[in-house]
Amino acid sequence: MNMILEESLRLYPPVILVKRRVAREVRLGNMTLPPSTELYISPLAVHHDPKIWGNDVHLFKPDRFECGIAKATNNTPAAFIPFGFGPRICVGSNFAMAEAKIALAMILQRFKFKLSPNYVHSPIQVIMVKPQHGVQIILEAI
Ligand code: HEM
Secondary structure, three states, rough: OOOHHHHHHHHHOOOOOOOEOOOOOOOEEEEEEEEOEEEEOEEEEEOOHHHHHHOOOOOOOOOHHOHHHHHOOOHHHHHHEEEEEEEEHHOHHHHHHHHHHHHHHHHHHEEEEEEOOOOOOOOEEEEEEEEEEOOEEEEEEO
């Protein structure tokens, strides 16, 4: 379940941009950034970089996480940042993952489900990334 959630967060990070402001002059690669420069870091872009994830970057493949995030990102921790990175990383990340697993487990204990043929895949950003037309699923009690 962890792998499925991680792969979902990779392909569709709810937060597609995090922002940082440079506090003092800093070298970043071959650039020198003056204080107050604003940096926009896109989890969406990083998560879809074939140089990190390979040519199957756009495919939903939860098993890429089977040996953990470090292995999936070739030891590049900043390549998987659905909850941001560093000292200001999301404080609710563990809570959010636990909550999603509990909710899914409660559904799976009672139902089988499949995607409705009416579903139209159209992720959209309205503050967070979400399915534009909702996600229609067909539940079957077990
Ligand atoms: C799937 C669910 C969630 C996602 C994808 C998410 C994502 C993020 C991201 C990307 C940041 C910015 C991190 C950075 O700048 O490096 C953030 C910050 C934050 N998140 Fe979340 N978040 C989620 C759920 C939650 C929940 C459930 C809570 C509270 C219970 C929460 C509370 C916060 C707070 C307080 C911050 C600001 C942390 C700081 O600036 O020090 N988040 N989140």
